[in-house]
Amino acid sequence: MKARALHSTLTTDSHIRLSLDEVDLAAPGPDEVIVRVDATPINPTDIALLLSGADLAKATTSGGALVAPVSPIILQIFAGRIDKPIPVGSEGSGTVVEAGSSAAAQALLGKIVAASGGMHATHRKFHVGAVRALPPGATAEDGASSFVNPMTALSFVETMRAEGHKAIVHTAAASNLGQMLIKICKADGVPLVNIVRKPAHVEQLKALGAEHVLDSSAPTFGDDLVSAVAATGATIAFDAIGGGTLGGKILDAMERVASKSMTTFSHYGSSTLKQLYIYGSLDRAPTTLQRTFGLTWSVGGYLVMNAMRKLGPEAVGRMFERVAAELKTTFASHYTARITLEQLLDLETLRACALMKTGEKYLIVAK
Amino acid sequence: MKARALHSTLTTDSHIRLSLDEVDLAAPGPDEVIVRVDATPINPTDIALLLSGADLAKATTSGGALVAPVSPIILQIFAGRIDKPIPVGSEGSGTVVEAGSSAAAQALLGKIVAASGGMHATHRKFHVGAVRALPPGATAEDGASSFVNPMTALSFVETMRAEGHKAIVHTAAASNLGQMLIKICKADGVPLVNIVRKPAHVEQLKALGAEHVLDSSAPTFGDDLVSAVAATGATIAFDAIGGGTLGGKILDAMERVASKSMTTFSHYGSSTLKQLYIYGSLDRAPTTLQRTFGLTWSVGGYLVMNAMRKLGPEAVGRMFERVAAELKTTFASHYTARITLEQLLDLETLRACALMKTGEKYLIVAK
Secondary structure (H helix, E strand, O other): OEEEEEEEEEEOOOEEEEEEEEEEOOOOOOOEEEEEEEEEEEOHHHHHHHHOOOOHHHOEEEOOEEEEEOOHHHHHHOHHHEOOOEEOOOOEEEEEEEEOOOHHHHHHOOOEEEEOOOOOEOEEEEEHHHOEEOOOOOOHHHHHOOOHHHHHHHHHHHHHHHOOOOOEEEEOOOOHHHHHHHHHHHHHOOOEEEEEOOHHHHHHHHHOOOOEEEEOOOOOHHHHHHHHHHHHOOOEEEEOOEEEOHHHHHHHHHHHHHHHOOOOOOOOOOOOOEEEEEOOOOEEEEEEEOOOOOOOEEEEEOOHHHHHHHHOHHHHHHHHHHHHHOOOOOOOOOOOEEEOHHHHOOHHHHHHHHOOOOOOOEEEEOO | OEEEEEEEEEEOOOEEEEEEEEEEOOOOOOOEEEEEEEEEEEOHHHHHHHHOOOOHHHOEEEOOEEEEEOOHHHHHHOHHHEOOOEEOOOOEEEEEEEEOOOHHHHHHOOOEEEEOOOOOEOEEEEEHHHOEEOOOOOOHHHHHOOOHHHHHHHHHHHHHHHOOOOOEEEEOOOOHHHHHHHHHHHHHOOOEEEEEOOHHHHHHHHHOOOOEEEEOOOOOHHHHHHHHHHHHOOOEEEEOOEEEOHHHHHHHHHHHHHHHOOOOOOOOOOOOOEEEEEOOOOEEEEEEEOOOOOOOEEEEEOOHHHHHHHHOHHHHHHHHHHHHHOOOOOOOOOOOEEEOHHHHOOHHHHHHHHOOOOOOOEEEEOO
């Protein structure tokens, strides 16, 4: 069958080219299904892949495609994708419209399933093992964002436990993911320090039942952070911002709290491991660490797929079950607007999506 | 008995006060010994504790003590040491001049031993379990630097193996520690990329048998680094510098090499873990990470005591045995000058020690 799929191509002349291309989908093999994509969100990770830092202010349209310049450094960093049209869409949900001959494939025919990868398309072919049937009563919109944010939020709590910490600091906490994390931590009794960047978000998260909500733009932020870290005992942080000094400030606050309970002074700092994981790049500036927090600390990149591998199949199974059971409550996503696949190539719409304002999220739906 | 010991005191008025104070040492208990310190080096870690960033350009003497201002931020970072005289001297060697009644203590009487902590003193009391008798024929000067650099260098190779890497990048590689690491890696067949900051050091390390020596001040450094990482397969780095962009450049080079072998593009970067450990702060500026190396990376503080705990007693025992066996070869230290404890409080001498020039090292010896 003929499908249409969004592609992002990094061209040798330092441009990103976005195009909606016709794709031939061969009939599914015995263990394959074809999913008609009914709903797929635009996640920050999709914007990152789609644009690779392209300057939308200088974007032009060319034969139905959208073309925007990138810095030449991007060609070096992403040498592996030069001149290759890359499918986009980290997750989504839809209906199985064709199924292979196997019993497993046939059982999915007509079902609404969720899947990952290349979902910014009209149709997508998957191995049966790569799709998850939604629970009864769930719509494609309910399932559209049931992987990236829910599994990431759950993995934070699982990672915290697996690595021996007892409370969490989270940044950009007013995000969809942040709101899920508040609900998970509340249900599980995990103390959580939420850091937001606007006073309005403080009220919003407190209304959700969050206990510790700090505004990083407040003049008292530094002291507030030390107090909240002391009150919760947080020694692990998950940071969506990445750039700037915030991550280092969190480690510094953890060290100040840990050093208060030291009985003898060590100029290597406390022996408490202070862990910062950077899982997003809302600020693409460099990460700047002042190293005022001794020598027992770690800062790492965080990718939900890596975390799932480390946590192991049992934990991951438990996480998927919880997502299914709480799809319409804990893991419900809220969307700013619904657009079509074609509209994403409309420059004004794309610019709005690319702003990635905290709490804003766009959903691509079938016409 | 009366001893004299060097102390560093951070005072509430934002100064560091260095003083040589008389200390009463009570007679040793059954399992204790008193060591007369014969030789003790001034390591970068000692300078860090001694000065805590004090501005020696503004130092003055006051009643036999040396006083220099520190930034008020130091009072916050090192709140635990305010107004407490801290003993200095991370390691050293000397003769057991008094011993407790136990057989273990008596067996050490007259022996030359190495010990850690507060060694910038004339005498020091230890539990017998805290001193290591030097091998026959070794002098106190041979044993003076037998802990910090040798155990740190050996721990790099042990950590590399334990964490699943197969080659190492090392910065400030012309240091005493760096020269030891070159010898260890050569003996063990571990590929090593040495980064130095001066052309003269390149020749020096090549003369020691180092294969990959890169000068970070050379215009070709970026490309040289990628080539050396590719040739060795290094995915772990130990960094003595800490501040600036070098650590991030090393991770970036590792990612460029790893991404070349990727068969499918991922904008999360390669799945190869790229590990940077910061074990020193020769540059006290912030660590600046451009995050051009995907999401599978980790940067951490590195402290030999933490590493030894992680590696476990069997590995640590093996490391101590090797240090003893190769004390006069692999682990021989070279000293720029020998000074007395009193001379360390001479401002000009202290300034020279505090420069921590790569390859320069001062030894305090008894008069």
